[in-house]
Amino acid sequence: MNDSPSRAVEGTGRPTAHRFSAPERDAVYRAIFHRRDMREGFTGEAVDHSTLARLLLAAHHAPSVGFMQPWDFVLISDHDTREALWRVVDKERRSAAVVFEGQQAEQFPSIKIEALREASVVICVTVDPARRGPHVLGRNSDEATDLYSAAAAIQNLWLAARAEGLGMGWVSFYKKPDVRLVLGLPPHINPIGLLCLGPVAAFPEQPRLQQVGWGERIPLTDLVHFEHWDGRTHDPNGPWGGFPEALEAAEPA
Numbered sequence: 182m183n184d185s186p187s188r189a190v191e192g193t194g195r196p197t198a199h200r201f202s203a204p205e206r207d208a209v210y211r212a213i214f215h216r217r218d219m220r221e222g223f224t225g226e227a228v229d230h231s232t233l234a235r236l237l238l239a240a241h242h243a244p245s246v247g248f249m250q251p252w253d254f255v256l257i258s259d260h261d262t263r264e265a266l267w268r269v270v271d272k273e274r275r276s277a278a279v280v281f282e283g284q285q286a287e288q289f290p291s292i293k294i295e296a297l298r299e300a301s302v303v304i305c306v307t308v309d310p311a312r313r314g315p316h317v318l319g320r321n322s323d324e325a326t327d328l329y330s331a332a333a334a335i336q337n338l339w340l341a342a343r344a345e346g347l348g349m350g351w352v353s354f355y356k357k358p359d360v361r362l363v364l365g366l367p368p369h370i371n372p373i374g375l376l377c378l379g380p381v382a383a384f385p386e387q388p389r390l391q392q393v394g395w396g397e398r399i400p401l402t403d404l405v406h407f408e409h410w411d412g413r414t415h416d417p418n419g420p421w422g423g424f425p426e427a428l429e430a431a432e433p434a
């Protein structure tokens with residue numbers, strides 16, 4: 182893999198050392214903006230081993246607290262194992278349904294929350310909280326940093342899959358002991374996601390939950406604070422002058 186910096190000059194006046202070329206940079210943003218959580222449209226075609234190996238390597242190059250690398254990947258193709266996982270998820274789906282009220286209660290049963298049967302391959306990503314012993318650099322103040330690390334690995338895999346033209350859906354509707362039982366995981370191993378992966382017929386433009394009216398993307402300008410939590414306004418002549426406009430301009434047209 183070639184990771185030497187390219188030097189693209191675009192007349193922005195910004196330093197360009199180490200910057201990707203414009204097409205390379207666009208490709209990174211394209212993977213980010215066109216990644217979707219996929220539940221539908223899996224074709225069932227096989228994912229070849231070299232592609233799958235690249236995706237796992239991308240995941241394995243994620244940042245991790247104290248270089249802990251707390252993840253493992255259980256690759257699942259077996260029909261009976263998928264069926265067992267499907268039953269585990271379906272049980273949780275039915276018990277989760279009771280928390281919704283009103284329109285969401287009506288809508289929830291029609292929302293597909295997994296693709297365990299249709300995906301070409303299922304990957305269970307786990308976290309081993311004991312990896313690298315009891316004192317992992319940087320983890321003493323926040324134990325959950327092992328989970329953040331593994332989430333970063335999953336996001337790497339998700340973006341790489343999108344670049345490869347493969348869809349992926351992250352399934353978290355399950356009780357962990359149930360998944361441990363099906364996959365034979367040791368009791369201290371934490372299964373944080375069942376990833377449904379494979380070729381798909383098409384990628385939707387918007388998140389599925391947005392398409393069906395379940396939720397909307399919050400405007401980014403509502404989520405940015407200047408200097409402190411209450412900092413919703415700023416001095417237009419200060420260091421953040423013009424920044425809200427820049428945020429709005431960054432949104433795709």
Ligand SMILES: Cc1cc2nc3c(=O)[nH]c(=O)nc-3n(C[C@H](O)[C@H](O)[C@H](O)COP(=O)(O)O)c2cc1C
Binds near residue numbers: 216217218387
């Ligand atoms: C930690 C995590 C767990 C998720 N678990 C599920 C799940 O069990 N079932 C499901 O349908 N979607 C699940 N999702 C997908 C989200 O619903 C989806 O990411 C969100 O609606 C935004 O859509 P997008 O990923 O296409 O941008 C999960 C996403 C994350 C990050």
